[in-house]
Amino acid sequence: MKIYVETERLILREILPADIDGMFELDADPAVHHYLGNNPVKSIEQIPAIIEFIRKQYVDYGIGRWAVIDKRTNDFLGWAGLKYITEEQNGHIRYYDLGYRFIKRYWGKGFATEAAIATLDYGFNTLGLKEIVAIADCQNKGSNNVLRKVGFTFTNVFEIDGVPHNWYALAKNPSKHQPCKITS
Template identity: 30%
Template sequence: MLETDHLILRQWTENDLQPFAELNADQEVMKYFPAVLSREESDKLANRFKDMINFNGGWGFWAVEMKATGEFVGCVGLVNQPDRFDFSPCTEIGWRLNKKFWGQGIAKEAAEASLAYAFNVLNLSEVVSFTSIHNTPSENLMKRLGMRKQALFLHPALPPDHYLAQHVLYKRSRE
């Protein structure tokens, strides 16, 4: 578990499944993903994140809640990518928030806590992030996090001619 001024990044609970499913069914939230998720797909993803945190000894894509209200925000965190990409092995940072929390600095606050964990606890030398070339909000967050653009690449999970296939890769090294 990580805490920031406004957030708690923690293990997933049963209470997170419904708001996570709503987030994953939102067309606007999922605009830069190939498809919205069904409730079953969303629950499987949350359970995969929960299992990842258990397997890693406490870290992964954490559930994020507002400290003051306990409200579910979304997920932010780290995942190993041992062999999926040409630039693997690497550790990726990612985020997915309910649009209600967009534009408030919440993703940045949670991502900064995740990066601090990556560098100070896991002792990683670098962390990567990537998104569709069309997802300028996430790319702008990567820049605000001090990440530097590295390359463009085709996401291996998508057909090369898919609208979302072209991705931008960013990296931040430990300072």
């Protein structure tokens, strides 16, 4: 198991096949999918393919979403991290997207912000990226707040399947992204 980043409260590590129960709890919840196209998974049998898709990104692109684990309890909270996007979106292609998704009972505790800051640090200081983007449904106040809080700049509104989304970008700024503890 590879740990990419540790923060004060979190371990961000590769997603493993053993994360099936946590991933199912996350992706089966209609509240979690409210701003993600309202298409939660219907059965736990769908989860191994999702995990394998993420793990393939580690091999193909050297990056993918990470499991977010509570250091104190060892609970699976959700996922966060970067994804390399190879399909055109909002006039862009081949870019790194910051994303996060948390089990509902962990919302509002600062985990998304903490994971986003750690992900930005990893992207800029470890991977040497020059820019990271993020996308949020215009109605998703929580996610839009997190993205602004961690330094993203709103660029424009565009549509995904007829739903307005905000496009954000953040360029590397060495003074803003101080290294956090990273383990190999």
